[in-house]
Structure formats: structure tokens, C-alpha cells
Amino acid sequence: MFTTQASSTHLVLIPSYNPGTRVDDTVRHARENWNPVWVVVDGSTDGSTARLQAMAGRDPGLRVIVLPANRGKGAAVLAGLDEAAAYGFTHVLTMDSDGQHPAHLIRTFMAASQADPGAMVLGLPQFGPEAPRERVYWRRLSNLCANLETLWAGIGDSLYGFRVYPIAPLRTIMHGHGWMRRFDFDPEVAVRLCWEGVRPVRIASPVRYFGPGEGGVSHFNYLRDNVLLTWMHLRLLAQCVPRLPKLIAMRWQEHCSTAKS
Known part of the structure; x- marks a missing residue:
């Protein structure tokens, strides 16, 4: 049974590009x-748009936003953020459209965000044995870079996209920079939000990788996307250097607050 009571502040935002069934x-x-759930169709050509629109026609808690051409995950999220802000929403939970993320934890993540609205709630992925080893290896490398760039602010996993973001600071960051429009969205926004003092809250979250025989679809390109991530981390590492005094002060303040409590 669908959830009928609608939140006026928090919504689920699902960017979707050729996700299959x-x-x-x-x-x-x-x-x-x-409730509500919004899907941003990022120029899909696999027939999923019509199915989603039919679902939305039967469900007032579901809205489908269709972009005319593929722009990338970050661009699709930003389109949803701008629309959500216009409707007065303050937070979005982003999740992938391919079934890897745990929908049963949506309420847990939303409750954590509502209890601490200034924070971003980040999923800490728990991988099963089906997870590709190469993907896990590259995540660890990306996580190490993100920790260096934030002086271990507590991001946990830089690439996991099951998260709740406060809309206002995220929109400000994305409209102020031309990157973060494709696969680089999740790690770069987490780092930049930390730089702006948005505190990460982590919650353990299972991940399920589906193989082709199970209807799984992956648009990850090992060469293209790893080059994109490498360039992103080089930029962020260079940009964190002038921020070091501020970052050190933030970490010290957090340490003192923890010690007092």
C-alpha cells in the first residue's frame, strides 16, 4: 500500500536514465x-518514460519530470532540486533507479534528517558478495581522496548515492560550479558541502548489485568515469590547500565539542 500522507519538506528524488524494468x-x-516521490527522467530511450508516466497518472504522490536529452546524473538531480525549491521543499533523498538502494530505509534516513535538518545524511554501504571487486577497489581509493580533501570530516563513502541533502546549500554549490553534472556528482558535492560546514551523519545501508540476468543495468564506464573521478579529485585536492586553516579549525571545534559531551 502506498504512503498517502505527504511531507511538505522532504521528498524522494530519483534520477533515471535507461534503467530497464x-x-x-x-x-x-x-x-x-x-510521499512524495519525484522521478527525473534524464533523456531515457528505453521505454521506461511511458511506464513511469502511466504510474504517475494513477498515483498523485508520484511525479515524473522528463528532460529532453541525457545530461548526466548530477544535472538531473539539479533539475529536480530547482523544481523542489520552487515548491517549498527543504530536503531531498536521492536514490538510484536501478534497485540497488534500500527503499525500506527511506523513513529512517528522513527521520534522521528531520531530527538534524542542517546535516546531510549519508548512506554507509554494506556490500554483498556479488559486488564487483573493481568497483569496490576504486571506491576505496575515492574515499581516501575525499577524506584527505575534508581532513576526515566523516563522509564515509564518497560514491554511495543514497543520501538526504539540504536543498539550499546544495543548490548554491551546484549553481556556483560547472562540474558535478555526471558521475562526479556524489563525491564532489559531499566534499564541497563539508567545506561549507554541512555536517555528515552516516547510516549503514545495504547495497544490492543486480546482474544482467536479473534485469540489472549499469552505465558505469571504467575508463571514462575513472578518468572523470581522477580529474575531480586532483581539482579538489588543489582547492583544499587554501582551505586548510578553515578545515583544521572546523575539525578542532568538532573535537572539542565531542570531548565536552
């Missing part, structure tokens, strides 16, 4: 756990 269950499960 998995998106149907993803959206259905999201709606069972939250």
Missing part, C-alpha cells in the same frame, strides 16, 4: 515508504 519496482517501493 528495475525502475518500476524501485519507484513502487519508494512510494510504499514515502
Whole structure:
């Protein structure tokens, strides 16, 4: 049964590009756990747009925003953020459309955000044995870089996209920079939000990788996307140097606050 009571502050935002049939269950499960749910179709050509629009026609808690051409995950999220801000929403929970993220934890993440609205709530992925080893290896390297760039602010996993963001600072960051529009969205926004003093709150979250036989679809390109991530971390490492005094002061203040409590 779908959740009918709508939140006026928090919504689920699902960017979607050629997700295959998995998106149907993803959206259905999201709606069972939250209202409203918005899907931003990022120029999909696999027939999923029509199915999603038909679902939205039967469900007032579901909205589908269609972009005319593929722009990338970050660009799709930003389109949803701008629309959400216009409707007065303050927070979004982002999740992938391919079924990897745990819809049953949506309420847990939203409750954590509502209890601490100035923070970003980040999923800490728990991988199963089906997770590709190469993907896990590259995540560890990206996480190390993100920790260096934030002086271990507590991001946990820089690439996991099951998160709740405060809309205002995220929109400010994204409109102020031309990057973060594709696969670099999740790690770069986490680092830049930390730089702006948005505190990360981490919650353990299981991850499920689906193989092709299970309807799984992956748009990750090892060469293209790892080059993109490498260039992103080089930029962020260079830009964190002048921020070191501020970052050290922030970490020291957090240490003192923890010691007092």
C-alpha cells in the first residue's frame, strides 16, 4: 500500500536514465515508504518514460519530470532540486533507479534528517558478495581522496548515492560550479558541502548489485568515469590547500565539542 500522507519538506528524488524494468519496482517501493516521490527522467530511450508516466497518472504522490536529452546524473538531480525549491521543499533523498538502494530505509534516513535538518545524511554501504571487486577497489581509493580533501570530516563513502541533502546549500554549490553534472556528482558535492560546514551523519545501508540476468543495468564506464573521478579529485585536492586553516579549525571545534559531551 502506498504512503498517502505527504511531507511538505522532504521528498524522494530519483534520477533515471535507461534503467530497464528495475525502475518500476524501485519507484513502487519508494512510494510504499514515502510521499512524495519525484522521478527525473534524464533523456531515457528505453521505454521506461511511458511506464513511469502511466504510474504517475494513477498515483498523485508520484511525479515524473522528463528532460529532453541525457545530461548526466548530477544535472538531473539539479533539475529536480530547482523544481523542489520552487515548491517549498527543504530536503531531498536521492536514490538510484536501478534497485540497488534500500527503499525500506527511506523513513529512517528522513527521520534522521528531520531530527538534524542542517546535516546531510549519508548512506554507509554494506556490500554483498556479488559486488564487483573493481568497483569496490576504486571506491576505496575515492574515499581516501575525499577524506584527505575534508581532513576526515566523516563522509564515509564518497560514491554511495543514497543520501538526504539540504536543498539550499546544495543548490548554491551546484549553481556556483560547472562540474558535478555526471558521475562526479556524489563525491564532489559531499566534499564541497563539508567545506561549507554541512555536517555528515552516516547510516549503514545495504547495497544490492543486480546482474544482467536479473534485469540489472549499469552505465558505469571504467575508463571514462575513472578518468572523470581522477580529474575531480586532483581539482579538489588543489582547492583544499587554501582551505586548510578553515578545515583544521572546523575539525578542532568538532573535537572539542565531542570531548565536552
